[in-house]
Amino acid sequence: MPAAAEDERVRVFARIRPPQASTLTAAATTKRDDRRVTVSNPTAAISSRREFRVDKVFDATATNEDVYLGVGAPILDAVLAGCHGSILAYGQSGSGKTYSMLNDDGDVAAAGIVPRAAVDLFKRVRFDQAYVYDIAISMVQIYNETAIDLLTNSGASLKATQRKDGAGGFELADCEWRHCRDAVDLLGNFRRGRTNLIYAETKMNRHSSRSHCVLLVRVNRVSRAASSSTDESTGCKLYTQLQGLLTIVDMAGSERAKKSQSQGVRFNEATHINGSLLTFGNVVHALAEKQMHVPFRDSMLTKLLESSLSGRSRTALIVCVAPETEHAHESITSLELAARCMRVESRPIV
Structure with missing residues (x-):
């Protein structure tokens, strides 16, 4: 089944992290051109070479600024227009997801999508004299299938409930929202x-995420000038209000127990991570194939991603892959999901 038109589906990007300094072998995963990634797997039973097409490929020379301008800024455009916009990062453990999404180590040039989006958002708001903005942030992690508020750090689990704003999907009704000036x-x-x-x-x-990180930024916009409409009961002027929502998700990385050598608590975490990522893959497959039943309810991660994937959001997926031959199998698996995601329809509504 062919991919839907670019403006009517999830946008998919591949990012190939730089090879590790200790790697001496030739890269198995490489950028063929701006829209194609190739993966050679000489360790497979039958040596193979696979090619995958995405919307854009970022190779090892790409900076976090390049990624933000190509992925993040267009999503922020949609949010400021009153839509739901989502940026999701997916890939095996150690492939560069957290660096791409959350990096905030003090080096401005290496800042990830979240810090750049924060600065860009308030820069745009400051120069928009036609509207008054109210901006708030919420932040949770999904650890062992339990949603935990990161802003309160109470450790209490949050319950996912059906959204009441008409956007569809689930929300964490009791999570903390902090207003930001x-x-x-x-x-x-x-x-x-x-x-x-x-x-x-x-x-x-060495620094493996053991949970999925979900950051939400709510943007309310109210016109400074009264509209031509008047409330008949009060005689007051009515104001036009739009609400945009930015969802940024840094998914924990998939890992094979044989490679990660996880035991005890780490093994239990890996089991929950892999289970939720499997459900995410099943959801993408069901949406790509236009199946009647989509298993959003099978994990906490996919519950919270329903509004991002159910066709009413402007959504971008960054699939991060490692270039080394030893990771070729995982890179192929990740890029196969990317290919399916190219067929997931998404038409954001205001």
């Missing part, structure tokens, strides 16, 4: 939330 305020909340994320060292990744 400027980018410094938003980033302060983001940094406090990030300190509560759960990381651990595994054989595959």
